[in-house]
Amino acid sequence: MFEHHLIYGAAWLIFGLVHSLLAREFVKSRLKPLFGAFYRLAYNIFATLQIAAVYVVGLWLYEHEVAFVRADWWVVGQGAVYIIGWVLMILALREYDLGTLSGLTQIRDHFKGILAHDDEPLHFKGFHCWVRHPLYSAGLLILWGRVTGPFDLMTAIFGTLYLWVGARFEERHLIRLYGDHYATYKSRVPAFIPVKGKVILKEPKP
Template structure:
């Protein structure tokens, strides 16, 4: 829930696109690159939370299989998402990616531009 504060929930849930579907070029307007909040610790806080839930609930073979397949799905999705973010934000995202880990906050809080 804390991580959701840093997202435009209209875009995240798709409502922004429905409201702006008749505005020419609206879909191409990128949202700002978020590097504050939990994004100072990990680049993908929602995926980190999903991993914790998936693996924390493993109590049998079906839950283990679910955690394995969902983890693979998230990892593959992250690869595609990161490629999109590099296309959208260029060097700003590359620099952010070099400083902040993807899922595990092993570097602690990282100061980034705009994280003030």
């Protein structure tokens, strides 16, 4: 089983490295001229296919593993965490511009002759008053709420590491992009767990 953990961990590491590399500015500056307005959509499709491949590797590695024995109260508790995670995911997604996030807005604007961009305006409303990364918080609840065996456990562990590291890289980009506005926000609002309660900050001017 230890070898399975190593192989599965390596698959997650490769995914994280490639995903991070493609998000770096010097790589984007070279690939964007090739894909044009389709860059963000292509990036998302590639990331989806890659994480799907990692998941398939995990299913293959752990296909003969036995599920954990869990008490009824533990099963119910995990089920609640899992459901809460999906509810939070759906509600948090409503606070984002999904067209820009997916890359469809950039394509639409391209055919309208409008210069589009990939970055959303910075805002501190809704769930962002509680945590800096509500989608990641939802993802963590979903990952840990579905742990029933070794495969789910290792997926939750590696997924958590990926989200934690990914958040750090993402925030470096946001500080470069928004400067003191995001630095102040980062200093006052926790990343994933709302331990400070609701924090109200003034919205930056566009």
